[in-house]
Amino acid sequence: MEFIAPNIYHKQAAQERERRLAWFKDARFGMFIHYGVFSQFKTGEWCMSFQDYTKAEYEEYAKKFNPKEGCAEEWCALAKKAGAKYAVLTTRHHEGFSLWNSKVNPYNSYNVCGRDIVKEFTDACRKYDLKIGLYSSLMDWHHPDGWKCAFDLEARRRFLDYIEELNVELLSNYGKIDILWYDMPYPMTSSEGWDSVNRNNRLRKLQPDMLINNRSKMQEDFLTPEESISPADGAYWEACMTFNGFSWGYLNSEKAAPYSYTVQQIIKMLNTCASSGGNLLLNIGPMEDGTVPAEAIEPLTKLGRWLSENGEAAYGLKSIVGRTFSGCNLNLASASPDNKTVYVWNMIWPDSDTLQLGGYKSTPKSITCLSTGEKVDFVHDGHRLILKNLPKEAPDKHAGITVFKLEFDESAKYQWVSYYPHMHYGVNGAGDLVQ
Numbered sequence: 442m443e444f445i446a447p448n449i450y451h452k453q454a455a456q457e458r459e460r461r462l463a464w465f466k467d468a469r470f471g472m473f474i475h476y477g478v479f480s481q482f483k484t485g486e487w488c489m490s491f492q493d494y495t496k497a498e499y500e501e502y503a504k505k506f507n508p509k510e511g512c513a514e515e516w517c518a519l520a521k522k523a524g525a526k527y528a529v530l531t532t533r534h535h536e537g538f539s540l541w542n543s544k545v546n547p548y549n550s551y552n553v554c555g556r557d558i559v560k561e562f563t564d565a566c567r568k569y570d571l572k573i574g575l576y577s578s579l580m581d582w583h584h585p586d587g588w589k590c591a592f593d594l595e596a597r598r599r600f601l602d603y604i605e606e607l608n609v610e611l612l613s614n615y616g617k618i619d620i621l622w623y624d625m626p627y628p629m630t631s632s633e634g635w636d637s638v639n640r641n642n643r644l645r646k647l648q649p650d651m652l653i654n655n656r657s658k659m660q661e662d663f664l665t666p667e668e669s670i671s672p673a674d675g676a677y678w679e680a681c682m683t684f685n686g687f688s689w690g691y692l693n694s695e696k697a698a699p700y701s702y703t704v705q706q707i708i709k710m711l712n713t714c715a716s717s718g719g720n721l722l723l724n725i726g727p728m729e730d731g732t733v734p735a736e737a738i739e740p741l742t743k744l745g746r747w748l749s750e751n752g753e754a755a756y757g758l759k760s761i762v763g764r765t766f767s768g769c770n771l772n773l774a775s776a777s778p779d780n781k782t783v784y785v786w787n788m789i790w791p792d793s794d795t796l797q798l799g800g801y802k803s804t805p806k807s808i809t810c811l812s813t814g815e816k817v818d819f820v821h822d823g824h825r826l827i828l829k830n831l832p833k834e835a836p837d838k839h840a841g842i843t844v845f846k847l848e849f850d851e852s853a854k855y856q857w858v859s860y861y862p863h864m865h866y867g868v869n870g871a872g873d874l875v876q
Contacts, residue, residue, distance in 0.1 A: 445642045451659075454645070458662055461652055462677055464572065464619075465663070467757050468526035469715050470748075471574065473681055473724035474516050475689040476558070477534045478503045481729045486690035489536050489582055496583060500548075503538055507554045512731025517565035519725075519733055523741035524748035526756075529574030529622050529722060530562045532611060537583025541614075545606040548583060563615040574620030575611050579604060579635065579657065580627045591628035605640050612647040621648070622665075623656040632658035654679070663720075670710055672717040679720040682710065684737055691726040691734060698736040704743040704840045705788070709773070712786050715755045716775040747839040750812035754784035754844045772798060780852040784811065785845040790835040796828040802854035810836050811844040824856070 475486055481502055482488045489499050513530075520528045533539045533546070541559035542551035550556050559575070566573045581587040584603060589596035612618055621644065629635050637657040645651065653661040664678040668686070672678065683689055685700040702710075707723065714721040725737045748755060760776040773786040783805075787796065804821040808828065813836055818829040828845065837843040847853070 443643055444639050447638045450638045450642050454661070461650055461662060465652060465720065466677065468572065469720055469756050470525050470711060471527040471529060471720060471722045472516070472520040472523065472525040473722045474528060474530045475534070475724055475726045476731065477531060477540065477690070478506055478536055478538045479534065479690045480727060481505065483691055483693050485688035485692065486534055486726070499536065503548065504553060506538070506550060508556060508558065508731035512727065513558060513561035514565045514568070515731070515733055516725070516727065517562070517569045517571055519738065519741055520571055521569040523745040524752065525571065527572035527574055527619065528566055529576050529620060530559065531576045532559050533578055533607065535578050535580045535582055535625055537581040537587070539607070541610070543607065543610055545603065545610060559611065559615060572619040573617070574622050575618055576622040576624060577608055577611065578624045580625035588628055601636055601640070605643070608644055609647065612644055612651070618648050618651055620652045620654070622654050626656055626658045670713045670719070672719060677719065679722050680710070680714055681722040681724065683724050684726070689724050689726055691728050694735045697734070701736040702740060704740040704747065705842060707740060707744050708747060708786070708840055708842050709788065711755055712773045712775065715759050716773070718759070743839050747837065747842065751844045754786065754811060772796070776853070781849050783847040783849070783853055785847060787835070787843045787845065790841065790843065791831065794829065794831045796831060798826045800824055800855050801826040802856060803849055803851065805847040805849050807848050809846045811846045812837055817845060
């Protein structure tokens with residue numbers, strides 16, 4: 442077995458990190474898919490633990506695992522339609538049930554119903570031109586060493602070998618894999634406990650272009666804030682979000698629908714990610730048979746239509762500074778890396794035929810409606826940018842969120858300024874910035 446010093450591993454991993462991240466930074470939006478035995482319970486993916494099912498009781502439910510034909514294609518078709526660029530599947534959640542034909546873990550879908558869901562998923566991703574992410578839990582409630590490994594060194598060695606062998610299968614049998622998405626590094630509390638340096642070094646040799654997230658107790662290629670869109674300084678990040686604020690696994694659709702995201706809320710999250718230097722990984726929890734939950738279909742379909750016309754404002758590299766443009770949370774923004782193009786995402790259409798934005802210190806050479814290409818009349822008055830002669834209704838018919846494309850000859854100059862004192866800066870009568 443190959444070993445490597447931590448400092449050497451981290452140095453080698455960092456050398457190729459920007460190259461590996463290039464597609465990921467451009468993608469901005471992916472779909473998370475939480476599916477497993479837990480989908481039968483309709484009470485969330487942690488039901489085995491939180492509701493104290495015994496292993497024997499839970500194994501009886503595992504025997505009923507029987508997804509419908511074509512479910513993985515249904516997930517990936519929706520991801521493509523929604524405008525996602527990649528998808529991540531829970532190949533084995535904390536319940537310990539593998540969704541592939543595993544020789545290492547006999548507790549798997551193939552032995553129950555003859556289905557290799559990971560193969561179906563990877564095939565569907567390639568069909569719909571989605572990058573492939575495989576989620577792999579470190580915590581395992583079913584394995585006998587899953588808890589003993591915290592204090593029994595012999596159990597730890599067995600369990601670490603087991604975890605690595607599972608991931609070797611995933612990274613060897615399904616072609617090119619783009620993301621290894623670890624989760625739940627418990628019960629160990631450090632990367633040393635998990636031997637993450639050595640395992641990840643060996644796994645990277647199987648998939649040299651693969652990204653690895655930070656959940657093996659090391660930062661690796663990107664951070665994964667959960668249920669929180671939290672920009673991180675100095676590291677790339679991906680916010681993973683449930684669809685309802687409660688559960689990653691399936692909940693009764695009718696009862697979950699009032700809590701589920703609208704297309705407008707998803708676009709607002711996507712704006713925060715795109716303009717703050719991160720990605721959005723939005724989850725769906727398929728039903729027991731693998732069907733996409735009903736409450737996700739309409740907003741994701743509308744999102745895809747919106748992105749087909751406004752994707753320029755979301756996809757690709759964006760200026761971090763650009764997230765401060767617009768000066769009002771009714772008018773969010775993103776910007777090109779050189780700040781010569783600013784995209785103002787108007788969330789609430791004005792009641793009048795004008796839209797006034799404060800803080801712009803330079804004059805755009807043009808303003809257009811991104812989805813239609815139509816020119817917008819405007820005047821630049823001091824540090825106010827006034828869009829004029831707007832239609833009564835928002836031009837966007839998919840979500841009511843219209844993006845204005847502002848183009849400048851040079852990097853746009855913007856400051857949060859006001860004639861009135863408040864927590865930020867102001868401008869005196871001579872137009873000078875004061876604090």
